[in-house]
Amino acid sequence: MQLVARLKLPVLVRSPVRWVQWAWNHPFEDARLIVDQAGTVSYFSLSAHVQTAIARSGMILAAAVVVVFVGLSLSLISLAWKNATLNESQRLRAHSETKLFSALKDYYANFRPGQEIDDSRVLELINALRDHDQQMQSLEERVSRQLAALNKGLGRGLSIAGISANPERMARANTKIRTIEGAETQGSDFVPVSANARQIQSELQTYEQLMAVYRKIPPDSPISRYEVSSPYGLRSNPFTGKQQFHPGIDLTTRGDKKVRVALTGRVAVAGYHADYGNAVIVEHSGGVRTIYGHLESIDVRVGDQIKQGDVVGIVGSTGLSTGTHLHYEILVDGQRIDPLIAMTIVKNVQLIEN
Numbered sequence: 001m002q003l004v005a006r007l008k009l010p011v012l013v014r015s016p017v018r019w020v021q022w023a024w025n026h027p028f029e030d031a032r033l034i035v036d037q038a039g040t041v042s043y044f045s046l047s048a049h050v051q052t053a054i055a056r057s058g059m060i061l062a063a064a065v066v067v068v069f070v071g072l073s074l075s076l077i078s079l080a081w082k083n084a085t086l087n088e089s090q091r092l093r094a095h096s097e098t099k100l101f102s103a104l105k106d107y108y109a110n111f112r113p114g115q116e117i118d119d120s121r122v123l124e125l126i127n128a129l130r131d132h133d134q135q136m137q138s139l140e141e142r143v144s145r146q147l148a149a150l151n152k153g154l155g156r157g158l159s160i161a162g163i164s165a166n167p168e169r170m171a172r173a174n175t176k177i178r179t180i181e182g183a184e185t186q187g188s189d190f191v192p193v194s195a196n197a198r199q200i201q202s203e204l205q206t207y208e209q210l211m212a213v214y215r216k217i218p219p220d221s222p223i224s225r226y227e228v229s230s231p232y233g234l235r236s237n238p239f240t241g242k243q244q245f246h247p248g249i250d251l252t253t254r255g256d257k258k259v260r261v262a263l264t265g266r267v268a269v270a271g272y273h274a275d276y277g278n279a280v281i282v283e284h285s286g287g288v289r290t291i292y293g294h295l296e297s298i299d300v301r302v303g304d305q306i307k308q309g310d311v312v313g314i315v316g317s318t319g320l321s322t323g324t325h326l327h328y329e330i331l332v333d334g335q336r337i338d339p340l341i342a343m344t345i346v347k348n349v350q351l352i353e354n
């Protein structure tokens with residue numbers, strides 16, 4: 001029990017080594033513990049050897065705990081350090097190429113003769129630049145592939161709609177084509193250097209041309225709440241019974257009888273025709289024309305500039321007609337196309353663009 005008796009404050013402020021020495025060599029004396037349990041008294045002998053063993057094991061255990069704690073702390077610190085340097089290099093890699101270059105430039109600009117080159121810093125910057133370059137390359141490859149696939153789909157859409165016109169020429173008509181060269185003159189710093197970038201530029205140009213063609217095809221029906229009473233293509237003539245080519249679609253309406261021009265344009269024909277009855281032909285940009293036949297009345301005159309949705313006439317049954325309906329045609333470069341297919345495809349493509 002001398003251990004407790006001697007453990008006084010002055011001991012704690014001695015140097016740790018001396019304290020450990022003192023505790024380790026502390027002379028214990030044989031002791032006896034008296035336990036009084038409900039009147040029954042028991043004695044436990046605690047020899048000096050056992051007390052020394054207990055005290056020394058306690059010290060060894062405490063030392064072990066300290067060693068484990070310090071070890072753990074050190075590994076945590078080293079982990080945090082590694083993390084911090086990793087984040088630093090990731091942060092560098094996330095930087096734009098320009099910033100990386102300026103970081104490298106700054107490093108050399110601040111370099112003084114006799115100063116030791118920080119190889120790891122330079123290497124890190126160079127690696128970050130190389131990674132950035134590789135990322136850009138694979139991104140360019142992907143963009144180029146996706147654009148090519150998109151353009152293929154758009155081209156296929158046009159051929160399904162029966163539009164065989166040269167997209168380049170059709171797109172050029174009255175349309176400003178947005179290209180990267182165009183963007184460059186507006187102050188963009190995009191300068192295609194790699195083969196991939198040039199490929200992207202060319203695909204973008206094709207994309208713009210194809211989309212310009214799509215924008216020239218009327219997307220909407222000239223009448224609201226319509227039903228197709230006769231489709232485009234071969235059909236038996238209702239008058240002669242012979243197989244005949246139907247160059248447009250016949251539409252009946254459950255809504256109002258107003259016929260609205262499908263796209264902005266100029267009225268080229270407005271008058272009576274033996275077959276078409278009261279008919280209006282509107283010229284749009286890029287060699288596209290729309291024809292509206294069998295009208296009850298005509299609301300426009302030749303030369304009128306009309307906007308998409310303007311009323312050109314009222315649905316009727318004039319000319320070679322068996323009942324009240326609108327005969328609607330779309331022509332591209334003088335070639336008739338199926339208006340129903342064209343409307344469907346154009347609608348779908350507009351979904352891509354919006």
Ligand SMILES: [Zn+2]
Nearest residue numbers: 248249250327
């Ligand atoms: Zn018809």
